[in-house]
Amino acid sequence: MAHRLASLVIRHTHRLPSPQSPTGEGAVAARQFDAALTSVGFKLSAELLERLSGLSEAAVVDTARQTLATVREMVGDHVRHNVYFIDFPANVPDTEEFWMRCLAQALGDEQARENVLTRLGRGVLDLLSLPAYGRYQHTYEDMRAAQDELVASAGDRITVLHLGRDLDDELTDLYLALAGSTTPLGEDDLRDLRTLAGRCATGPQPQAIPVRENRAVVNEARLGAGAGLLLDTVTDVLRLACALSGGDVTLKEPTRFTALGRPVRRALLAGLDAVVAANPAKLADVHTHREPFKRLGERLHPHEYPRWPHAADVFAVARGEQRAPSFDSRLEKLLDEADIRGAAKLLTSAPGKLFRALDLLLRSAAGQEERDAVVAAAVRSAPDVSGRVLLSVREHLHNRARESGEPRIFVNLRGRAWVSPDARAPLPAADRDRLITALDTEIRRRLPTPDRLLLDPDVLDVALPLSGRATAPGLGVLPRGSVCAVDGERLRFFVYWKESEERTDYDLSALLLHADYSTDSWLSYTSLTAVGGRHSGDITEAPEGASEFIDLSLDRVRGTFIVPQVNIYAGEGFEEVEESFFGYMLRDGAQKGRPFEPRTVRMKSELRGTGRVALPLVFQRTEKGRWRAKWLHLYLRGISSANRVEENQVSVSKVVRALVEREQLTVGYLAGLMAGDTTSVDLWDGETVPEGPVTYIGLERPEGLHPDSRVITCGNLRDVIPA
Incomplete structure (x- = not known):
């Protein structure tokens, strides 16, 4: 188990948790470990090499074995990569020549000849019917023997593994980073968060868990550990139920709820009751997920628990037995009546929805006065909107400057993409520019202002990770x-x-x-x-x-x-x-x-x-x-x-x-806002490391940074997104 957890830390942080082992003479084994890592494009930092050299040889060998397995899988070297043409990329034949060669071999094969002739008589050449087609004709060992050894090049990739803290501290830090992420995690990161939450849910916690899917995973672990649940909407309870049933906490895919034990049912119903009792208006959220709530009610049996009447109201709304006017229905009514001022005023109570509706409101406005009202509402609400939404809208407005009619791309949560022409009317340039200026001001206000900023030039064109599902x-x-x-x-x-x-x-x-x-x-x-x-x-x-x-x-x-x-x-x-x-x-x-x-x-x-x-x-x-x-x-x-x-x-x-042709907001954009007028900004030359602490942003962590430096690399790039 410890090795699996250490592997998780290495994958996420490129840090090797400091091994807890008696001192010894591990220098020779450590150098051999470093040489073995080089063969797969990794190396030990000087600090890590020194630490391993002072451990026992047995400890170094055990660490090396587990670490090599991890990094080989990271790079794809944990499997055998064979090729059909043994000399590839040399001696690859033309397609027609190759097919005819396979056909000639099949006609010379007594077992295959009759079937091939039958198909040829029908005017069809079925490549899958040819014994020599589509299947390796040599072993992996044969291929390795036929190919030359790789000659090292200065351009070969080298990824440095750094020395981490002890395993418990590394796991806690990683848990806090994933649980407190300001952007949604990808499926693999969510799975890792579930592993970490089972270990860390009763220890130190992030100041906030803004992403609802993360909260569901943490609540699942807290429920198992007997800790209090973190709930402030009825949908939080629905997501938790999905997590307990092994379903989709994003609520994009339907979940088949499993039978839940009485203690779990009581915890979910008590949570629903407390949320609605504190704010009955939150019953309106049920409409967004009526069908899942109806199915969940069949599992929770709320009628058996009359002490939680507000929980029963949730399922009554889902079944249509109790009214709870939804926010969206009120907004739709105002838009149908072309009351743009009223719609903007209503949306100020839901700032995130206001910003997602800005384009529609501006296009629907009847004149400049209504557009001014929309822009004013957005400027007033900006401090209450998440950083991720602010950045998403900022990127959207930048790309709206292009001519309408250009291809518009849509991508769902699973990466499925499709394109359609952009038939929307253009936004007035003056209104768009006012909003962009207001967004830049608010984003800059939330960013830290480090005394010294060290930037890897290669990171400046990296798109901001506004969602873990985009990576x-x-x-x-x-x-x-x-x-x-x-x-x-x-x-x-x-x-x-x-x-x-x-x-x-x-x-x-x-x-x-x-x-x-x-x-x-x-x-x-x-x-x-x-x-x-x-x-x-x-x-x-x-x-x-x-x-x-x-x-x-x-x-x-x-x-x-x-x-x-x-x-x-x-x-x-x-x-x-x-x-x-x-x-x-x-x-x-x-x-x-x-x-x-x-x-x-x-x-x-x-x-x-x-x-x-x-x-x-x-x-x-x-x-x-x-x-x-x-x-x-x-x-x-x-x-x-x-x-x-x-x-x-x-x-x-x-x-x-x-x-x-779409332009993304990049790390360079944020770095420019972060630098402001008071920060010293340096571009890293790949060699010189400053003596004092810096905020470093780059693709990989350089060796020798001051221990008090804040380091942001690909593994924690989401940390640049302001809350």
């Missing part, structure tokens, strides 16, 4: 919309999947687009070679796991955009397989090595969407001829089977264009 779990993964430089001559994508129950065929492809987003060419199992690229070969089943790769020489690519994608051709979805992930590597032009080399991996992300086509990111050639990546984390619906890059090129092009 897939993995290594080196940035929020949707982030931009980062791509420094290398050869770009290599990889996908790995392992089916659970049925035959599953994922196809790694890459769509190459011109500057106007029209198609240049593509790489896939139907086009193994294209300008500057090679495909490693189609694998059509993965009972023991399978990998596919695409290798591109960037100086030979003709297009402006490279869009890697993973298409589900057959079988289980991304959330049904035992495991699936995507990533990319960068290599120097002459750098050899096996198809998968962990030191060259720049990013590895899990595939967890509900669509049948995954779009992790897009690569774009800039006007200066350099390449950069923009993160998508998107999924398209696709079709139930046989998804192919050539069939979805139009829909992919539309989605890519909509997100590439």
Whole structure:
């Protein structure tokens, strides 16, 4: 259990909890540990190496074994990556040549010949009927023997592991950070929070738990520990019931409530009763989730507990037996009557909803006086709106400056994306600018003003993580919309999947687009070679796991955009397989090595969407001829089977264009507000570390920072979002 918890800390913080072990002579083992880490692109900080060197050899070896397993999984090196073409990327044949080779082998196979001839007689060539197609023709060991060793390069990735505090302190710090996050967590982080809450729910707590899903997870642990519940709406109780039933605490997916024991039923009913007794108006919240509340009432049996009458009112409202005028119905009535002033005044009692409705109110206003009233209401309410909503609206207003009619992208909580033309009327520029100025002022007021700010230039174009669901779990993964430089001559994508129950065929492809987003060419199992690229070969089943790769020489690519994608051709979805992930590597032009080399991996992300086509990111050639990546984390619906890059090129092009041309708020924007007029701001040169404490914001923590420094990296980037 301790090793699993230490692994959780390493994944989130890139810190190794300080081992509690007798002193000894562990220097040799520590250096060997550091060398082993280098082979997968990691290294020990000087402080951590010194700490391990003073421990017993046995303790260092045990720590090394567990840590290596963790970091190998982080980078995708915990599985065997084989390729169909043993010499990949060398000696990849043309597609037609390869298919004819497989056909000739099948006709020479007595067992397969009759079936193949029958199909050919019908005018069909079924690739899956060819014994040599889609299945590895050599072992993993054969492939390793045929490939050269990787020659180290100065451009190989090195991720530093730092020395942490003892395990209990690290777990408490991580719990406080996740529970108190000002932005929603992704599914994996929520799962980790549940693990931590079971251990930490009765210890130190964050000052506030603003995200409702986080509160539900914490309440589940507190209920199990006999601690008081944190409830202030009836929906908090509904989310807790979903958590107790193993359901969706976001309430986006229906939950089948399980049978609940009497102590749990009493706790939920008492919680509902207390919330409504304190503020009967909160009964109106029931309307938003009437059906789940009705199903929950069937499990809680409120009629058996007459001492909590207000709890019974909740379910009476859900069944339609008791009236509780909802806020939304009152707002809808005012909008139907074109009473924009009245609507703005009503919405000041729900500031978050006011800001989400600003665009609609401004477009619906009859004249400048009504727009002035809306803007004035927003300015007065801004101090009561969460930082995440302020930033979301600020980004929205910035992008509304574009001409209407441009593609508008929508992304749901599961990453499913679709595009439609923007038919909204434009917002008056003066009103939009007044709101932007007011938002900048309020956001700046909430930000800390450090004496000294140290910025990694590479972090300035990282999009603000306004939701954890806009970032897939993995290594080196940035929020949707982030931009980062791509420094290398050869770009290599990889996908790995392992089916659970049925035959599953994922196809790694890459769509190459011109500057106007029209198609240049593509790489896939139907086009193994294209300008500057090679495909490693189609694998059509993965009972023991399978990998596919695409290798591109960037100086030979003709297009402006490279869009890697993973298409589900057959079988289980991304959330049904035992495991699936995507990533990319960068290599120097002459750098050899096996198809998968962990030191060259720049990013590895899990595939967890509900669509049948995954779009992790897009690569774009800039006007200066350099390449950069923009993160998508998107999924398209696709079709139930046989998804192919050539069939979805139009829909992919539309989605890519909509997100590439949308401008996100970045860390650079917040840093500019944070700097103000009194803060000393330095750009980190990658080597020089200031002597005194600083606030450092960057992709990775530098070695040697003053211990009193505040450090914000990819692992805790959500901390830059003001409350």
